[in-house]
Amino acid sequence: MPPQIISILGPPGSSKTTQSALLAQNFRLTHLNIGAILRAEANNSTSPWSSLIAANMAAGRIGPKEMSAEMLRVRIEKEGAGGDGDMFLSDGFPRRLDQASYFSTLVCPLTCLIVLECAQEILVQRLEERKRADDTRETICARIRTFEEDTREVVARFEEEGRVVRVASEGDVGEVFGRVVAGLEGVGVVLKRR
DSSP, X not given: OOOEEEEEEOOTXXXXXXXXXXXHXXXXXXXXXHHHHHHHHHTOTTOTTHHHHHHXXXXXXXXXXXXXXXXXXXXXXXXXXXXXXXXEEXXXXXXXXXXXXXXXXXXXXXXXXXXEEOOHHHHHHHHXXXXXXXXOHHHHHHHHHHHHHHHHHHHHHHHHTTOEEXXXXXXXXHHHHHHHHHHHHHTTOOOOBO
């Protein structure tokens, strides 16, 4: 039986990684953070993808669908062999429809998308509070626009199919988590408690 794979998407500052970590702590699923996977691969001097990933990250581009999908496939096979095995949470992937289609062919169809939504001013405030050098108001707003443009098609397609869980990510972390869990249960995802 193929694994269940849930994707969690949201603009920078929407708490994707926080909510992903909470889901992984409370339920039997494996958190796959595509950003962390790509950063590790970019730093791996023996990787055939390292220079391409580094260049794409520096330019703010999404890499080839084959690269990201293959890296996730390898992780899913590895984690499935000894971990929670049948349910995965893909943090930040897919951002484009061609990535989702390719992944579906290579691995299996995604079960659903969790889309975290938050007012832009709150996103900007959250990211400015991190005090990272690249988190200026201008770059933050540009990254939010890029996210919205990149994901529009994939979210629309999954929404047409009734496989989108939209969650307001404003407010208390625990409240947002409750909305995420309720939304997943609302589309028929069976979460197994740890």
